[in-house]
Amino acid sequence: MFDQSYNDYFILLSALLLIIGVLTTKFSSRVGVPALILFILVGMLTGSDGLGLIHFDNPQLAQLIGIFALIIILFEGGLQTKWSTVKSVTKPALSLATLGVILTTVIVALAAKLILGVSWLEGFLFGAIVGSTDAAAVFAVLKGQNIRARLGATLEAESGSNDPMAMFLTIFFIELILTESPSYLLLVGSFFWQMGIGLIVGILLGRLATFAINQINLDSSGLYPVFALAFALLTYSLTDIIGASGLLAVYVAALVIGNSDLTYRQSIFRFNEGFAWMAQILMFTILGLLVFPSQLITLDVIIKGLLLSITLVLIARPVAVFLSTMKMGYDLKERIFLSWAGLRGAVPIVLATFPLLAGLENSQLFFNVVFFVVLISALVQGSTIAIFAEKLGLIGPTKIEPPHSLELVSIGKANxxxxxxxxxxxxxxxxxxxxxxxxxxxxxxxxxxxxxxxxxxxxxxxxxxxxxxxxxxxxxxxxxxxxxxxxx
CATH class of the missing domain: 3.30.70.1450 (Regulator of K+ conductance, C-terminal domain)
Structure with a gap:
């Protein structure tokens, strides 16, 4: 009886969280606040320090859920990205995803050393954790906005490809802190392996998935989106098993699939769009549950978080953008906008669980401050991106989003x-x-x-x-x- 009641309670709570999450997206668009902020607040409100409905204190599970959700979000984002648009911004996007992350890490590390009072290696670890923009946040905030196509493509391509660099640097500095005699050559070689093999595997499995989807003849059109999503999970797992970047491979595979001649294309796109929203709701709610407001809302965390947020947004990101995009065809206004639109989101919070699991001395402080930095970034930058673009004159043509739907019934073997x-x-x-x-x-x-x-x-x-x-x-x-x- 107890087990059955517990199961019913869990299912009811899940239903309520999903309903609240979906309604939150409608509310967020009206008040101009990114939905991810409200998802996080829902998690914090229902957690141990809030209403006490859910007690969650498992960073390992949160990390697993976060990575799973990122796979789905990156896959959906890649499917929706047109190669014709991304092709023109490949060079600046890759520069931002590599050199930009390194520059951001270095500048934030200097500030973290002074503000947090930690060692140099710990300062660089903190810089690496917040060094990358977040695909989930960028895709969610830019969806439906009329920002110039080239700028939107640059931000989406950067956020879809800079996670490997941030993850590599995070693991790199954790290894340096924990290991007395680390192999620098091996660690640097690991980065090129992750990027190179991740890119190759993504292309190969993207082509394989496209071929399989087009050749297989399933009895129900509803199975094609599931089949496509299975390839996204397969791409991540196989790439990660061989020590390469699974997240990069998923994004590249999605680009290949989404820009190919694909059967049941709309069914695949619509399913993954809805599933990506569900993944965002789940991920940000779980991350909200993981933080305890009593530890987060303290004078120490607020002051340190604000100082580091100011450093990241007004110094580190602009320096990284201006140096990474030199002589790449962006004017001053476009660079200013790219600097402001470098949103932080789920990735830094997920990366902040790595020091927790490694048992580092200042891991809890890092997690709380990183969480605060993400909240500030999403709240301040995320809610003003459209206004910023309009003030700078960077609004493109109105996007046509037809408010209609066409439900198709598969007739199985019909050609x-x-x-x-x-x-x-x-x-x-x-x-x-x-x-x-x-x-x-x-x-x-x-x-x-x-x-x-x-x-x-x-x-x-x-x-x-x-x-x-x-x-x-x-x-x-x-x-x-x-x-x-x-x-x-």
Whole structure:
């Protein structure tokens, strides 16, 4: 009876946390506060120092949940990222993800040495923990914003690829602290192994996943998103087992999959978008449970946290951005914006659990201060990114997010799909009547969405810029159709 009551209580609490988390996203958009802040506050409120509903003090489990959630979030972010946009910012994004993290680590380390009163190695460890921007925070805050595509792509590519450097540096300095005679050559070689092999494995498994998804013929369309997600978990685990960067491999694999010709593309994208939101809710709530407000909200932590936040946001990040993006085509306003948009989030908090598990002397202090720094970054920077971009004149064209949905029922073995296509000025069918368009065989326009209205297509219907077409096409004609739609 006790076990059954405990299970029911746990399930009820999980349901309430998910409901609160989903409603929180709606509330956060209205008040201009990033949802991750509210998720963390929900965790802190329901934890031991809050309402006492959940007692959670297990950094190892929190680390596991955090990494699992990051895999899902990075995978979804990579799927949604267009290679055509990322390709142009590969060089600055990689520079920020490597040189930028190192510069940030060094500058914050100097401040941590003075402010926290720790040793030099511990100062560098703290700098490494907060050295990288956070993919979960960046993807969540930039979603739906009209920031220039190049800037958004730079931030997303940087946050998706800088975790390996921060994780390497964190483990590197923990090893230096714990080991009397560390092998520097071995540790440096480990970094190049992690980055290089992570990149290669990501590309290979991304191509394998794309091939498998397109070739397998499943009885239900609902299985394709699960199949794709399984490859994300496989990519991380195999890469991590051989000592390379699993997070980098997942992001690269997602880029490959998302930019390939993919069957049941929309089903895969929609499923992973929802699952990524659930992962964010779970991860930030768990991290909120892990911190005890009575230890966090003290004068000592607040003063030290504020000083380190100011150093990170106003000194370390700008220096890292300006030096890492020299002669890469960014003007002064764009560099200022990139400096301000370097959000910290789940990754620093997850990395802060490493010293806790290693049993370092100042690990609890580090965790509390890192948590405070993340709160300040997400609250101050995250809530003002759109305002900052607008003031600097860096708002791009309005993104078209159609407020409609089309639920498809898979008919199993049928050799057909429905494609969603948004008409642009460069499209071959713009301003043409349907009857005058020479479509490939086995193609049928099912519906047209124009300025939030459903239009029934007829032969005399003229296709306009911004129209969203739902096209039924056989798999044999899919490639020919896509080529015809895009060419001018």
């Amino acid at each position: 057909a799909e429905i494609l969603e296509f948004e008409v642009s000025e460069e499209s071959n069918i713009t301003n043409k009547r349907l009857a005058a368009i020479d479509f490939p065989k086995d193609v049928l326009i099912n519906a047209i969405i124009r300025t939030d209205e459903l239009i029934t297509p007829y032969g005399e219907t003229e296709i306009k810029v911004g129209d969203i077409l739902y096209i039924l096409v056989s798999r044999e004609s899919k490639k020919e159709l896509k080529k015809m739609l895009q060419q001018k």
